[in-house]
Amino acid sequence: MARIRTAAEAEINAAEQMQKLGYGDATALLGGADGGIDVYSSRAYAQVKWRGGSAGKSDLTNLYDTRGTSHARKLLYFSGPGYTDEAVDYADAVGIALFRCEPDGETPPVGAHAPKLVAAARNSTVAVAPPPPPPPEPESPARIVARNAWAMVAGFFGAHWRLLGAVVCTIVLMIAPFGEGNVGLRVFATILAVVGAPVFWLLYVQHRHANDR
CATH class of the missing domain: 3.40.1350 (Trna Endonuclease; Chain: A, domain 1)
Structure with a gap:
């Protein structure tokens, strides 16, 4: 005043x-x-x-x-x-x-x-306590399904990435050298597959042996 x-x-x-x-x-x-x-x-x-x-x-x-x-x-x-x-x-x-x-x-x-x-x-x-925060809005069914599906996919890839990498590299190694199209791209893919396939298969086998113990 x-x-x-x-x-x-x-x-x-x-x-x-x-x-x-x-x-x-x-x-x-x-x-x-x-x-x-x-x-x-x-x-x-x-x-x-x-x-x-x-x-x-x-x-x-x-x-x-x-x-x-x-x-x-x-x-x-x-x-x-x-x-x-x-x-x-x-x-x-x-x-x-x-x-x-x-x-x-x-x-x-x-x-x-x-x-x-x-x-x-x-x-x-x-x-005097501050007012409580408003309750969170309930998730829609579509969002719940999408979240659960993503969790399943992420869990699958997290557990099997070695096997998936080995299979993909093996398929590329079988297809890339004999395909058609850009030669440079096929050569690059073949080199990656030649290096990646044995590495992923080795990691997969080691992982299996470790789990079997």
Whole structure:
């Protein structure tokens, strides 16, 4: 919030600070017929003293009496000039949370109860877990079939690549020298087959012997 200059701005700032403390419906009443309450929430009442002398015990007593029998509501007091020692002792005794109301909008806690509100609000913010990620979309039947087929093909080639290489090289060795077409390509294929066929057959035989042991 911008720098506070008036009592109304102080009340609005107090309402904003209460919202940060967890009182989401805190609303500044802006000096109307508020019955001694400057900021209203369904779970808390607050008074704001922007100018004048330090807030005394009588100021806090007025807020305490305004609550009446609604003891479930928390009481907060915001004071620009600060508090007398007697007021702080009284607030600690009856459970009123005291805050300074600084011109820059800051509201440092005073006394025993305000720091507890600040800590509780900070802990609740930290404890909020991020929303869970959306569930993954189910795979389509076609995608499942394709994935399973690819796994089978990959598994087959992974287990039998030696035999497949030996068979392919042997077939090329039988066909390439006697085929038609580009002579250079046939020579190249024949050389590869001459080298590859015995290598793959040797690897295949060694693999079979290793598995038979």
